Amino acid sequence: MSDRRPGLRRRDVLAVGLVLATALVITSLVISRRPAAAGADQQARGRELYLTGCVSCHGVKGEGVVGPDGRRRGPSLQTSGEAGAYYYLSTGRMPLGSSDEQPRRKKRAYEGADLDALVAYVASLGTGPKAPIVHLAGADLAKGGELYRANCQACHSASGSGGALSYGRAAPSLHSAQPREIAAAMRAGPGQMPVFSSREIGGRDLDAVVRYVQYLRTPRDPGGLPIGRIGPIPEGFVAWSIGMVALLAIVAWIGTRMPIRREVEVPDQPGEGSP
Amino acid sequence: MSRTTRARRAKREPVGRWIDDRLGVAKLARTALNKVFPDHWSFMIGELGLYSFVILVLTGAYLTFFFRASTTEVTYAGSYDALRGVRMTEAYRSALDISFDVRAGLLMRQIHHWAALLFLASIVVHLGRVFFTGAFRRPREINWMVGVTLLILAIFNGFAGYSLLDDQLSGTGLRIAYSIALSIPVAGTWITSLLFGGEFPGPDIINRLYVIHILIIPAIITVLLTVHLAIVVRHKHTQFPGPGRREDNVVGERMWPTYAAKATGLFFLTAAVVCFLGGVFQINPIWIYGPFDAAQVSSASQPDWYMGWLDGALRIMPGWEIRAFGFEIPNPFFPGVLLAGLTFGLLFAWPFLEARVTGDHGEHHIDDRPRQRPVRTALGVATIAFYVILFLGAGADVLSTTFGLSVNSVLWTFRFAVFVAPVVAGSVTYRLCRELCRRDGLPMASKVSWGEIPSRLLGRHRPPDASPHPAEPDEPMPTHDELV
Amino acid sequence: MTSPEPTSGGAAERLAAACFLLATAAAIGLxxxxWRGGQTQLEGIMLAxxxxxxxxxxxxxxxxxxxxxxxxEAREPLASPEAEVAKLTADLESGEAPVARRRVLVASLGAALTALGASLLFPIRSLGPRPGRGLKTTPYEGGRKRVVRADGTPVRPADLPEDGVITVWPEGHTDAADAPTLLIHVRPNQGFRPxxxxxxxxxxxxxxxxxxCTHVGCPVGLYQAAEGLLLCPCHQSTFNVLEGARPIFGPAARSLPQLPLALDAAGYIVATGDFSDPVGPGFWDRER
Known part of the structure; x- marks a missing residue:
């Protein structure tokens, strides 16, 4: 925050820091809308949850743990911040059953106040990005689409259905992602995902992207059944398995004599041709 | 019945008489009406292609009234709110307008696209029918080649068509096509510069593709379709073996009235299937893909199915290329140009290659049953297996997402499968054919030893004795095998 | 087989009539x-x-x-009788012979037609410019240029967090198809080796x-930050960012060209020159 320029006196720095700190505290109080006393309780609750659920892989100070076999059991959390903690915990990706398991979206292990407490505690372990609050109302859908196509679709696909990365990795589908999870993921860059800082995609742009991702859950499908919205592969499948099968069935029906019993014979017909 | 018929005839006569007085076509018309169509459903598959083409022309003509093949930059202000205010080309905007703001426009667009997929599918199935029944043999080699040309034109026009819209997916496809053309040794840079009007994306390509897509290729297809059908009329249809069916006759149903009615019915039913797909299944949702931007791409980018084998070949090709003396033959040349050239070259040459190998240069109007030609059938199935694996390769990323596999493992699997699957499919087919023949007590084609094939292909083969080789269905021979 | 009895159309007649009446209803419905504003699915179903x-x-x-x-139907032999062929040959020759004997005429006509054909090829040349150095250069060529985002704004190093990636262009050329560049901030402990x-x-x-992509030119847009890999979604070419963007899987045979970076006086990132190699897919004389 404060540049250590030579001309700046120490007292000034202190003063600026004090003002900023006060502002931060007030802001966070306003955002969390909780009395100050609850902060201490939350801290204690978060610590308690952390020490039961996370400590075995991530260490007491969130420094990460290397097992006796030399393999890393869990990474450091000191740079994941509120955004990383919120993303992993609210999507149920953490905690894992074992350190070999791949994190996947599943049912949350922590809900409500517990979730908030644990996220806040992990955030307090180091310096990491905040999990932004998203304001979808009034967010620019078209702008979000542009940003999504520029930054997200390469991995998550234009339809948000996810996609394959190399060596068994995959970008998950975004169709079940909640707004704040999306925002937190962009700030934290979990797993293989790059980080999108607030300097790159600022608050309003972030809201726009999130709104577009939310839109992709149920976009307009004026053409009918969406068949995945990922283009030619499912389309080719439908063309062959429905279109071509139907056409061949029709041809087979037309081309074989019989199904319909002949009702009227043509009078001057010499007789049935085929023996 | 006779009274009403006479009444109708009296009514009809003046018009017919009027025409015949001026053109003298009564005899010709009667010949046409009496043309005999063999009685087997598989002979109507080609008609599916013809009718799909008619639907393509009709819907395509409608779409031209609204589409603008221009790369002028505009700002979208139509009724799709998720793109409002976005900069895009006029081509893409007009495609969006067709989809959202032209009443029945989206239906026409979707029917057009589904009809294109089914046009190609019909052509391929029809080609398979002709191949597996040996209906390409003398005197039909010319028509086989006309048909293969139509297939190539249809593939190219399909690609040109979906590349016009200038959405992200089509632009990516166009860029790949550009790079494949660029990889052609010596001439590649010139070809692409002349075709695109410069470096990719080039100022003119959309406009040029439009002319090619709506005028040049459809005109050639129309001419060749006419030739294709005229030759069929000239040759008369082939027919399957059966009682009373000989090389010198055609047994079946006359054109008029029954066959004409059935064919008309088939046209309407084909149109019904395509319209059903067009109305119910969303195809190519370009509004999701967004406008083309050379710096953007979406995962799961694939071409339409009839180009899938080429895309799959590009994917499973290992990272090899040839560089020497400062010149290079880039990687995409091998799967993109060489494979395509070999595919269509072999297709064109097949009737002649087969005749050389079997030494059978005679006329054939009776079709083979596929099981009686085990080697041809096995080769055909092996070829299909080869292209199916390539096609699956194009969906490697979609497959690995769907089944939770590593895309690298999937591609490695295909790198092997593309060689193994044809061998397995071919030998299973071969055995199956022999088994079926033995069960039915059918004679099989005569034998040619593998060792003779090269000399036969080069035309230096001298048969040891003039008598045809007898069929030997049961003999297990390690060094000899049946060919065609 | 029933005897001819036009009045008892029976089931088939009823079925056919029902089909036609259904079609009538559907066409009216369409x-x-x-008229009511259109609805693609209903239109399609009605039409079908x-x-x-x-x-x-x-x-x-x-x-x-x-x-x-x-x-x-009888199938007449296709080949024409010998006599017919002979007559045709004779007819054709009757026209050819008087000319063919006059060698000068044939040669000069041949020359005229060849020249005409060759000269008609020349308008094809108008379709596009001569492929020059354009394929080997990008707008980065020729001195220091700021790199900018799609909206034209320049980039400071601090804008890019660790594991961050953004797409940039040379200033003033954000529409150039050969210039999109990935700025990637690898983690310090990731083992980047220039x-x-x-x-x-x-x-x-x-x-x-x-x-x-050096394969067929798709944007290599998938950055796997944890492993420092770039993946091309079109054909799965994979490049290792930590080792000079060397291809490690897939059909691409060449590394992604690297752009030399520096900072200008205002602290913005600039490119000090063009890419290390020609950008994008290969071609015949790329190395010449």
Whole structure:
């Protein structure tokens, strides 16, 4: 925050820091809308949850743990911040059953106040990005689409259905992602995902992207059944398995004599041709 | 019945008489009406292609009234709110307008696209029918080649068509096509510069593709379709073996009235299937893909199915290329140009290659049953297996997402499968054919030893004795095998 | 087989008539749907029912009421009789002979037609410019240029967090198809090893590579930050950012070209020159 320029006196720095700190505290109080006393309780609750659920892989100070076999059991959390903690915990990706398991979206292990407490505690372990609050109302859908196509679709696909990365990795589908999870993921860059800082995609742009991702859950499908919205592969499948099968069935029906019993014979017909 | 018929005839006569007085076509018309169509459903598959083409022309003509093949930059202000205010080309905007703001426009667009997929599918199935029944043999080699040309034109026009819209997916496809053309040794840079009007994306390509897509290729297809059908009329249809069916006759149903009615019915039913797909299944949702931007791409980018084998070949090709003396033959040349050239070259040459190998240069109007030609059938199935694996390769990323596999493992699997699957499919087919023949007590084609094939292909083969080789269905021979 | 009895059409007649009536209803329905504002699915279904009803009705009529006799047509030999061929040959020669004897005429006409054909090829040349150095250069060529985002704003190193990636262009050329560049900030502990001779091409841990795949030119847009891999979604070419964007899987045979970076006086990132190699897909004389 404060540049250590030579001309700046120490007292000034202190003063600026004090003002900023006060502002931060007030802001966070306003955002969390909780009395100050609850902060201490939350801290204690978060610590308690952390020490039961996370400590075995991530260490007491969130420094990460290397097992006796030399393999890393869990990474450091000191740079994941509120955004990383919120993303992993609210999507149920953490905690894992074992350190070999791949994190996947599943049912949350922590809900409500517990979730908030644990996220806040992990955030307090180091310096990491905040999990932004998203304001979808009034967010620019078209702008979000542009940003999504520029930054997200390469991995998550234009339809948000996810996609394959190399060596068994995959970008998950975004169709079940909640707004704040999306925002937190962009700030934290979990797993293989790059980080999108607030300097790159600022608050309003972030809201726009999130709104577009939310839109992709149920976009307009004026053409009918969406068949995945990922283009030619499912389309080719439908063309062959429905279109071509139907056409061949029709041809087979037309081309074989019989199904319909002949009702009227043509009078001057010499007789049935085929023996 | 006779009274009403006479009444109708009296009514009809003046018009017919009027025409015949001026053109003298009564005899010709009667010949046409009496043309005999063999009685087997598989002979109507080609008609599916013809009718799909008619639907393509009709819907395509409608779409031209609204589409603008221009790369002028505009700002979208139509009724799709998720793109409002976005900069895009006029081509893409007009495609969006067709989809959202032209009443029945989206239906026409979707029917057009589904009809294109089914046009190609019909052509391929029809080609398979002709191949597996040996209906390409003398005197039909010319028509086989006309048909293969139509297939190539249809593939190219399909690609040109979906590349016009200038959405992200089509632009990516166009860029790949550009790079494949660029990889052609010596001439590649010139070809692409002349075709695109410069470096990719080039100022003119959309406009040029439009002319090619709506005028040049459809005109050639129309001419060749006419030739294709005229030759069929000239040759008369082939027919399957059966009682009373000989090389010198055609047994079946006359054109008029029954066959004409059935064919008309088939046209309407084909149109019904395509319209059903067009109305119910969303195809190519370009509004999701967004406008083309050379710096953007979406995962799961694939071409339409009839180009899938080429895309799959590009994917499973290992990272090899040839560089020497400062010149290079880039990687995409091998799967993109060489494979395509070999595919269509072999297709064109097949009737002649087969005749050389079997030494059978005679006329054939009776079709083979596929099981009686085990080697041809096995080769055909092996070829299909080869292209199916390539096609699956194009969906490697979609497959690995769907089944939770590593895309690298999937591609490695295909790198092997593309060689193994044809061998397995071919030998299973071969055995199956022999088994079926033995069960039915059918004679099989005569034998040619593998060792003779090269000399036969080069035309230096001298048969040891003039008598045809007898069929030997049961003999297990390690060094000899049946060919065609 | 029943005896001819036109009045008892029976089931087939009823079926065919029902098909036609259904088609009529669907066609009217189609018109109404269109008139009421249109609805793609209803339009498609109505159209399909109308067409299908007509088609099915016709086929039912053909199967049930039209003659079903088997006809046989003779197949005449295709080749013309020798005498016919001989006459044609003679006719053709009667026209050829007087000219063919006059060698000068034939030769000069041949020359005229060849020259005409060759000269008609020249307008093809107008279709596009001569492929020059354009394929080997990008707008980065010729001195220091700021790199900018799609909206034209320049980039400071601090804008890019660790594991961050953004797409940039040379200033003033954000529409150039050969210039998209990936700025990637690798983590300091990730083991980035610059290519020999390119040690000074990065700013801290920020490195720049062409976004255009060296296979067939798709944007290599998938950055796997944890492993420092770039993946092309079109054909799965995979490049290792930590080792000079060397291809490690897939059909691409060449590394992504690297862009030399530096900072200008205002602290913005600039490119000090063009890419290390021609960008994008290969071609015949790329190395010449």
């Amino acid at each position: 018109a109404v749907v269109y 029912v109308a067409l299908g009803g007509i088609g099915m009705g016709i086929v039912v009529v053909a199967k049930a009421f039209l003659p079903d006799e088997e006809a046989t 290519r020999p001779g390119r040690e000074g091409w990065t700013i801290g841990n920020i490195v720049a590579y062409s976004k255009i």
